[in-house]
Amino acid sequence: MPKRSKKEAAEGDAGEEAGRRPAKSSRGEAPALYEDPPAREVTPGGQRFTLKVTSWNVDGLRAWLRKGGLQWVQEEAPDVLCLQETKCGGAAVPPEIRGLPELPHQFWASPEGRPGYSGVGLLARHEPLSVTYGIGEEEHDREGRVVTAEFPALFVVAAYVPNAGRGLVRLEYRQRWDVAFRSYLARLDAQKPVALCGDLNVAHAEIDLRHPRANRRSAGFTAEEREGFGALLEAGFLDSFRHLYPSVPHAYTFWTYLGGARDRNVGWRLDYFVISRRLEGALCDSKIRSRVLGSDHCPITLYLAL
């Protein structure tokens, strides 16, 4: 692992330094606990982190780049960067990103014949031992939703889970996905610890969205999707953020663009680092960079001491 500069250590301020700190919420809802202070950069056992992973649903890589998202990433300086909803891949990835010197090992997945839809990227400082695309099931591997990179100590999985859609038109498909994806992750976990990073398109519990009552039958908060997430945890995984901050409310990673939801912190926690339970002792911190702009999601960052 590379040495850390003083500036990199102060990653809690990165959003502010970039001048992209939005107007303070009039309700002051977004708590500072998990975003303001410097990271807890040690485990409870006192080990310093050795791996920093950032995940961000960019809602269109090219628009995100125009909005300065990449500058924030450079200040955050993660070892691995997982991007979701790139809405482009391969040749359409802008050269500023392709040529990033800090993250030279880049792997992009995008749908077959559907430009502008879905798409994920995994970018790494160090070359992975191996990289795979999809989850090994024909039905689920057509939409550019998963890239898995194997490193010496763990698998990093960048994922963009299918949205159940308006009117839940795709909820049934989503349930098939959840089963298949859980099985995929369990298979990986049988080999090596796993860090699943991404937009899982579900708010697990009532604490994870602003208006749980109103959203009982909304995509991302149906019983079906919540149970899918619960089943994943039961299969041997940990919701790293909630594990560290079991009762912090108003901690969201997504705010619809409609109606100024973000200014009022009317949001959802849809982005996660879900890690193998046996990584619990390696977990330093799991942070939500809720003030960082550039998308309808904010970035999140994981610190592990491996």
Next chain:
Amino acid sequence: MPKRSKKEAAEGDAGEEAGRRPAKSSRGEAPALYEDPPAREVTPGGQRFTLKVTSWNVDGLRAWLRKGGLQWVQEEAPDVLCLQETKCGGAAVPPEIRGLPELPHQFWASPEGRPGYSGVGLLARHEPLSVTYGIGEEEHDREGRVVTAEFPALFVVAAYVPNAGRGLVRLEYRQRWDVAFRSYLARLDAQKPVALCGDLNVAHAEIDLRHPRANRRSAGFTAEEREGFGALLEAGFLDSFRHLYPSVPHAYTFWTYLGGARDRNVGWRLDYFVISRRLEGALCDSKIRSRVLGSDHCPITLYLAL
């Protein structure tokens, strides 16, 4: 006709007053003759104008409104306003326009099942005697291209002539249109004088576009379209601008958005006031407001002494 205020009389400056005068062309190509001075507001016989008509291809009424096009129109203060490529009609016309006190009589045409395409509007200070839509032929009346208003002394026809398309895919249709439209105008002209106002989608002669050689087979400058325009003039009409300014070059009304064509005045004269020959004595001026921004076309204004 209403009295003219001092400000209205100085319509040559309207674009400038609105603060929308663009940077001067580096080549200084746009001559001042037909745009800078106050209008010739009298006929050669010394009669003062009594009717002022402005025509503008707005390339999307709603975007044009956001860009401030309406303010310029209010300073120009025409008695009749003809708009082309509104890309909306009826209920989609913004209320700021629907409620214009100076032009309360409004008539909008738009295509059947094709929102966002074509569309023309005719707005008048005084109520017309009658208004008709289209040119009376089924094949040509599905795209919201023509509104005709009958006034005591003449017909005003607002028209957006079909573009022959990239690769001239619609040139054949355009030729059928030209025949039918000419016949329609001749029929009107048999009743009362006509002022045809609009985007005729043809540059008549080499003087009417910057690169005639390169555009011999481009939509808007094919022999077929040019001959169609010639046939219209032979049917008893006058190209009012060219009649008054027979040899003024670089007088354009359209510049493609591609490659900064407008800054270099690489344009086409596609917008016209074509009037019945017997209105020659009533013709005061025909002006091209080439510095007025808000669309890829500029507005044009006709002054008649009826």
Next chain:
DNA sequence: CTTTGCAAG
């Protein structure tokens, strides 16, 4: 409300 690709100009 925003991104994308598309058709059209």
Next chain:
DNA sequence: CTTGTAAAG
């Protein structure tokens, strides 16, 4: 290059 659209979120 810009408009408007649709699909998607």
